[in-house]
Amino acid sequence: MAELEVDRLTLRFGGLTVLEGVSLALGAGELFALIGPNGAGKTSVLNCVSGIYHGEGEIRFRDRNIAGCEPHQIARLGLARTFQHGELFPQMSVLDNLLTGRHARIHTNPLAEMLFLGSVRREEMRHREAVERIIEFVELERYRHTPVDGLPFGIQKLVGFARALALEPAILMLDEPSAGLNRDEREDLARFILRVKHELGISMIWIEHDLEMVADLADRIHVLDYGRTLAEGEPGAVLKDPRVVAAYIGTSAGSA
Amino acid sequence: MSRSPRASGYFRTSYDQDLALVQTRLERTSLGVFIAALLAFPLIASPFQLDLACQVFLASIGALSLMLLTGYAGQISLGHAGLLAAGAFTVGILFRETNAPFWITLPAAAAVGGLLGIIFGLPSLRLRGLYLAVSTLALHFVVIYLGGEYEARRGFSTGIVVDPPKLGGVSITDARAWYFILLGAAAATLLVCLNLLRARTGRAWRALRTRETVAEALGIGVASYKLLAFVISSAVTAVAGALFAYYRGFVSVEAFSLFLTIQYLAMVIIGGMGSLLGALLGAIFVTLFPYIIEIGLLALPGAQRHASLLFAVNYAAFGLVMILFLMFEPLGLVGMWRRMQNYFLLWPFKHRRAGGSRG
Numbered sequence: 001m002a003e004l005e006v007d008r009l010t011l012r013f014g015g016l017t018v019l020e021g022v023s024l025a026l027g028a029g030e031l032f033a034l035i036g037p038n039g040a041g042k043t044s045v046l047n048c049v050s051g052i053y054h055g056e057g058e059i060r061f062r063d064r065n066i067a068g069c070e071p072h073q074i075a076r077l078g079l080a081r082t083f084q085h086g087e088l089f090p091q092m093s094v095l096d097n098l099l100t101g102r103h104a105r106i107h108t109n110p111l112a113e114m115l116f117l118g119s120v121r122r123e124e125m126r127h128r129e130a131v132e133r134i135i136e137f138v139e140l141e142r143y144r145h146t147p148v149d150g151l152p153f154g155i156q157k158l159v160g161f162a163r164a165l166a167l168e169p170a171i172l173m174l175d176e177p178s179a180g181l182n183r184d185e186r187e188d189l190a191r192f193i194l195r196v197k198h199e200l201g202i203s204m205i206w207i208e209h210d211l212e213m214v215a216d217l218a219d220r221i222h223v224l225d226y227g228r229t230l231a232e233g234e235p236g237a238v239l240k241d242p243r244v245v246a247a248y249i250g251t252s253a254g255s256a
Numbered sequence: 257m258s259r260s261p262r263a264s265g266y267f268r269t270s271y272d273q274d275l276a277l278v279q280t281r282l283e284r285t286s287l288g289v290f291i292a293a294l295l296a297f298p299l300i301a302s303p304f305q306l307d308l309a310c311q312v313f314l315a316s317i318g319a320l321s322l323m324l325l326t327g328y329a330g331q332i333s334l335g336h337a338g339l340l341a342a343g344a345f346t347v348g349i350l351f352r353e354t355n356a357p358f359w360i361t362l363p364a365a366a367a368v369g370g371l372l373g374i375i376f377g378l379p380s381l382r383l384r385g386l387y388l389a390v391s392t393l394a395l396h397f398v399v400i401y402l403g404g405e406y407e408a409r410r411g412f413s414t415g416i417v418v419d420p421p422k423l424g425g426v427s428i429t430d431a432r433a434w435y436f437i438l439l440g441a442a443a444a445t446l447l448v449c450l451n452l453l454r455a456r457t458g459r460a461w462r463a464l465r466t467r468e469t470v471a472e473a474l475g476i477g478v479a480s481y482k483l484l485a486f487v488i489s490s491a492v493t494a495v496a497g498a499l500f501a502y503y504r505g506f507v508s509v510e511a512f513s514l515f516l517t518i519q520y521l522a523m524v525i526i527g528g529m530g531s532l533l534g535a536l537l538g539a540i541f542v543t544l545f546p547y548i549i550e551i552g553l554l555a556l557p558g559a560q561r562h563a564s565l566l567f568a569v570n571y572a573a574f575g576l577v578m579i580l581f582l583m584f585e586p587l588g589l590v591g592m593w594r595r596m597q598n599y600f601l602l603w604p605f606k607h608r609r610a611g612g613s614r615g
Contacts, residue, residue: 113457
């Protein structure tokens with residue numbers, strides 16, 4: 001059964017059609033890459049799934065239609081995401097960023113918080129432990145208390161990844177996690193993505209420009225171009241598809 | 257709000273320790289000394305100094321509540337004087353009409369404040385920045401208008417006289433008793449703010465201040481947290497207004513001019529945005545500032561002849577200080593304090609090690 005199904009998703013901004021009838025299905029535990037040239041609508045798909053944009057068509061999470069839900073309701077169902085430019089909370093420490101990412105899992109009410117009752121203290125400690133496990137998972141221990149705005153970009157991207165994991169999501173949506181990372185950081189990232197897949201069993205939609213990485217890691221690839229589906233399938237087949245090659249590299253006048 | 261590890265000698269071994277507000281022995285000792293000094297102050301202070309201290313405590317409560325709303329949740333409000341007035345008038349009207357005791361009027365003031373917080377928080381769901389500020393300004397005029405109408409209709413045209421609150425049949429009129437009451441109220445407000453900020457609500461507020469869409473996508477109900485910030489801040493402000501009414505024994509719309517709102521904003525800005533310590537420092541600074549100017553001015557030779565200028569000089573100096581802070585120290589008094597701390601901690605070095613927390 002598919003964890004997440006996007007069914008004929010169409011998104012228009014005024015006269016501009018950003019997505020046109022895009023359908024895709026994410027299987028349980030699958031690493032699903034979403035690729036395409038700049039402006040193809042990859043991030044728009046994520047924005048629709050996470051409820052930031054509202055398009056036409058259905059988006060089903062475990063057979064429940066979530067199109068039209070507010071972003072925070074969708075996050076509470078267990079759909080977490082990262083953002084292309086990190087979008088961290090700059091003055092907060094790495095720890096507080098992750099605890100904020102865990103917001104939907106923490107259950108304390110403001111009145112009890114005002115007095116910091118025993119229940120609040122216990123809840124805070126419980127979630128601190130959970131967040132510490134994630135910090136360990138992505139090897140951010142030494143930055144735990146550092147405000148994120150002073151951190152190098154590569155580390156910030158990793159914090160964004162960790163913040164999404166902190167929700168303990170059922171589905172993780174990664175928006176170009178490797179953009180701006182150097183070779184070492186990309187290798188670390190690839191390792192973390194594989195560990196998330198194999199150890200935590202979280203299904204992932206993964207927007208990526210590094211095709212080598214996609215070819216190595218992804219289970220399936222979905223290619224978008226100008227808001228339409230160009231191809232979908234196993235990496236080996238899709239990346240050799242002449243239409244995909246044409247969209248990415250272009251064609252010479254002779255062969256077209 | 258867990259804090260970074262110390263330079264040396266103190267190591268935390270549990271998450272519980274990391275949550276504690278006061279951690280090292282030095283911190284505990286200095287806090288103890290500070291509290292002892294606050295408790296001993298009335299023994300040596302003159303009535304004038306006691307009154308100043310009480311004013312500082314009242315201002316602290318108002319500044320802390322505004323700091324929650326503006327400095328943490330990022331919602332600008334120009335309705336602060338209006339909310340203080342709402343609290344004060346709740347006390348005045350309930351006392352005049354029903355002779356209600358303080359244990360009814362204070363919760364009532366909080367309830368009125370909270371209700372006004374919901375109503376005037378609603379525009380924040382649509383408006384941002386300056387537009388929101390202007391919409392909250394409406395709150396100010398509505399409350400002041402209603403207060404003025406009440407005064408005029410009931411024939412209290414100069415203001416409403418409120419008797420001092422009675423506790424066990426004894427009226428609280430003693431300046432020292434008021435000192436301790438207001439100190440307690442300010443301390444309780446500070447504790448409530450600290451607790452909120454180190455828990456889920458505080459994190460949600462700080463998150464939505466910088467990146468609303470991201471906060472929403474992480475599962476934070478931005479609309480409800482904005483409203484919550486307005487409700488809590490307004491309720492606390494209204495209680496501050498109610499205490500003010502009892503402390504002065506007198507309620508009148510003239511006390512709640514737009515200038516009062518500006519003074520509170522100044523406390524938050526001069527103190528340092530996004531810091532509770534900043535709110536306290538700002539409250540002290542802004543409250544004492546006019547008295548300091550007065551002392552300074554009267555110390556000048558031939559000052560008596562210019563005494564009539566005092567009022568104007570005060571306004572001008574206040575404006576100048578605001579401008580100077582905005583231009584040269586946007587982090588406020590707290591920024592100065594932290595820089596000084598860092599200077600001594602790092603001396604003879606100039607810069608903290610980049611990245612990482614051990615160092």
